[in-house]
Amino acid sequence: MKEVFINALGAFLPSNPVKNTDIENYIGKINNQRSRNKAIILKRNKIKNRYYALDKNGNPQYSSAEMAANAVKHALQKSEINMKDISYLAASSTLGDVLVPGHASNIHGALKLAPIEIANFQSVCASSIMALKSAWLQVGSSEHNCAAVTGSEFASRYFRPGFYEPYLTETKQQTLPFEADFLRFTLSDGAGAALLENKPNERQLSLKIKWIDIRSYADRFDACMSAGEANGKPWGNFNNPIEATQSGALFLKQDFKILNNMIKIWVAHYLDLIDQRKIEIDKIDHLCSHYSSHSLREEAITLLDKAGALIDEQKWFTNLYEKGNTGTASIFIMLEELFYSGKLERGQNILCHVPESGRCVNGLMMLEVI
């Protein structure tokens, strides 16, 4: 297989940063009441700013596909690549804009590229790594010379009151359960993109992909972060979409009990890669970890310390607190900032980590600065 390089990265964050005090002006208030869970959730995840593709009245300003296309264009502006060089597009998202057709088709359409090969990756945060892995293999096997990979999310639209209120009315509740409210104050919108080539940049640094390792643990975990079902019934099995909404099948929820058990298994995957000598702790210069909130980070540190696998905290890089948790877009947005930060030097190694609580997936990727 040929060597493959990430030669450019792009990010697109819609509109202006939204502060903690302003969140409900964008996503709205359930039953017109301020969330009682908000303070504790924000204290837990420590996010200070995020971006929404909604305006202050809750009206969508961009589609997820448009945001992804904008991120690709942003990456192209900074690259030594032309749009027409791209012959493969791998798109990732938790949920595209529409049920049919695929998200990758709509991004391709928004970019107005010539006919190219596309692939669509739908999972949660780790779909980013799945898309990157496919592009790495496509370019590495010489099927393509240049690939674009995107991650885009427009979660906030599903956090608006109309997605919850029919359920609350039906079940005679006033306020949202914590497991559902948590995600309203954790996730936000944005897109990121990476451009991959079979040769490094000539005028600037590149990131060589050394390996990508993805593992699913759905054999032992039920869904932890889920949407689209209620009481074990998929939304399409209800008599109609209205009934599905009233049953609570259409909003996102997180099971914290399952989440806590997942942290250890993610750590175990990482330890396994240390045992395989794929990861050598002293050779890592930067760790980009998409932990979805601050409290997860603390838990992981305790475990890692015991196994002598803790990467010095000064090497951890994140922009979660300033740019929000944008799901599958996060790792691209993080890498974009790190890549153009001036902090990277040739020969350094970057470990990227994207755990996914959906039904427990863990993705790790090692990059070398060239």
Place this chain on the structure above:
Amino acid sequence: MKSEDVMRGLIKVWTDFETKLDQVPIIDKLNRGKFRLEDYKTLLINHRQQVIEGGRWIARAASSIDEHYAELRSQFLQHCITEHKDYKMLEKNYVSIGGKLEDIQNAPKNTGSEALNAFMFHKASQPNPFDMLGAMFIIEGLGQNKAGGWGRAIMEQLDLSQEQVSFYIYHAEHDDEHMEEFDEALNSGILEIENMGEQIIKTAKITARLYQLQLEEIDNV
């Protein structure tokens, strides 16, 4: 192998074991909030037959340790003293929920407990069986990480008092020190013995598998 390497191996074995445990029918039922009083009785009966042997195999292991490791032998013996009457707590819990003492005392081991027990005594009879630290890691790990949660869930689902689930709650509260002892034992020089690190991890793996089997084979006697 360095102690960190062993810890990595053990954490990997533990997480695999811990997540598989949730799929065992009796634990799955508890996690689903559907536990019945008869399930708790069954759990206590089946558990007691293994716990009663715990002190015995630790004592056997201690007696297999030679004079070069006298400090560790003391530690094993101490450990044995703190654990060897734990089964009485299970009996008390059983009687407190309406079970007859003679029923829990006379119940046979299930097939999984037989396998686990046979393996423990076999290992404990080998000279300097420090690989049993791997077994202790798994069993103490259960006490520290799982027992408390199980105890609280049983208490809530069946509306019981803390005294009625004391075996599970007690272990969650008292197994912290055992983990520190474990760390000390691991760093006491035993890893200089050839392949000891690998053996500890393997013994942990077998213990985990057999422990899971014991829970899968509930009432299969």
